[in-house]
Amino acid sequence: MFVFMGITLTPKVSSHIQVLARKRVREYQASIKVGSHRIPFLCSHIPPPCLFLLLPSFPFHPVLPQVSSHLQVLAKRKSREIQSKLKDQVSKDKALQTVANLSSAQIVSASVMKPQTSFPPPVRYWPGPVPGQPGHSQDIKPFAQPPYTTLPAPVPPPISYEALPPPRPAAIAAPVWQDRTISSAKLRLLEFSAFMETQRDREMHKHLFVHIGPSNPVYSDPVLESIDVRQIYDKFSEKKGGLKELYEKGPHNAFFLVKFWADLSSEVEEGSDAFYLVSSQYSGTENITISVSTKVCSFGKQVVEKVETEYAHLEGGKYVFRIHRSPMCEYMINFIHKLKHLPEKYMMNSVLENFTILQVVSNRETQETLLCIAFVFEVSTSEHGAQYHVYRLVND
Structure with a gap:
């Protein structure tokens, strides 16, 4: 019991x-x-x-x-089933989040949507095993023998003792001087100079204030640097025919900025028998008549303008335009004299900061802009005299 x-x-x-x-x-x-x-x-x-x-x-x-x-x-079996469902849901949530973060181009891209399992594993360049990557754990250096027998070994470059010039591309739409010199599709500046001539002992002496010499660019030369044209609008006249209006009209590949370091080291005194002259030379693709307008601006206001006309001359299969020894205007001559009388170069640069010149070369018949060059200035401190640097004007 x-x-x-x-x-x-x-x-x-x-x-x-x-x-x-x-x-x-x-x-x-x-x-x-x-x-x-x-x-x-x-x-x-x-x-x-x-x-x-x-x-x-x-x-x-x-x-x-x-x-x-x-x-x-x-x-335990029921617990495993629940955990499996939870993992599947987490995977779906992660996949949905990944797709939501992709751009439309990435979603359409075949490289994103195609499975990647059919490709062989890549050659690794770091030592140690990488998670999810099969293969050896040894360090594979570039150009070393790969672990895949189907990949050929790299071919060593040929031995050369001379620097070979880069080959010209097979098809080039623009000639070599475009993007490397002051040139558009229809006109190219070959040379430009502003100078003074004096006679000493029955001999003429020439002093260059500014000078752009002839050049022979090659395809290996770097293209011109670019500057936003809007940064210099305030330095030029905004009236009709000003830089802003011309640039909006185009063509944009015809606009340039030249920074001059002018040589004012001449010892010629005011009132002496000296000649102040300007020469320029252009090369074009058409037999036309060009009009060259030179506008001098002070504090963004136009103070004087000079307009010249030049006809084409056929030379060596090209049309050449020359403006030779054109007299400088009285305003420029007086400005140079007053600038040289300043005691210090930093004072000269302070004055030149608000002094600019805009030169526009156009087709006289159609008024199409062929070249537009904006000039800004500083005083040269180099023993080599006048220097310059060219920029392309863009609107980014």
Whole structure:
């Protein structure tokens, strides 16, 4: 007999209780969902007669050892299924986020959308294993023997002891001087100079204030640097025919800026018998008549303009335009004299900062702009005299 909580149980009653307990467990197993709760194993050390008394007050019913083991297997299987679904959802969320961050061009690109598994693994150039990359862990240097037998070894460059000039491209739309000199599609500046001539001992002496000499560019020469034309609008007249209006009309490839370092080291005194002259030479592709307008501006205002006309001369299969020894205007002569009387060069540069010249070469018949050159100035400090630098004017 068993005594529990003051109640005496005979063997028959105890056997009957065991039968009822097993029946109750089977019914409970049929009604519950496996995997939602972990059922604790409580009946391994409790006498069988006590099971029936514990059932009404416990949320979880006792199970036999064989049943408990089976439930644990089912619970683990259910847990794996839930984790697999969660991983699939996380992968979908990551993929959706990746696509949302791609641009339209990247989404359409075949390199993004095509699977990459068909390509062989790339040759690595860093030591040590790389995650997700098969192959050897040794350091593969550039041009070393690759680990793939299908890739040929690199061919060593031929031995050369002389620097070979770069070959000319097979098809070039523009001639060599375009983008490297002051030139447009129809006209090129060959030479420009402003100078003074004096006679000493029956000999003429020439002093160059500014000078752009002839050049023979090659394709290996660098192209001209660019400057935003809007940065210099305020240094030139904004009236009709000014730099801004001309640039908006175009063509844009005809506009240039020249920075001159002028040589004012001449010792000729004011009032002496000296000649102040300007010469320029152009080469074109058409037999036309050109009009050359030279505008002098001070503090962005036009103060004087000189207009000249020149006809084409056929020379060596090209049309050449020459303006030779054209007299400098009185305004420029007086300006040079006053500038030279300043005691210091920094004072001269302060004056020249607000002094500019705009030269426009156009087709006299059609008024088409062939070349437009903006000149700005400083005083040269070099022992080599006048110098210059050319920029292309752009509107970026």
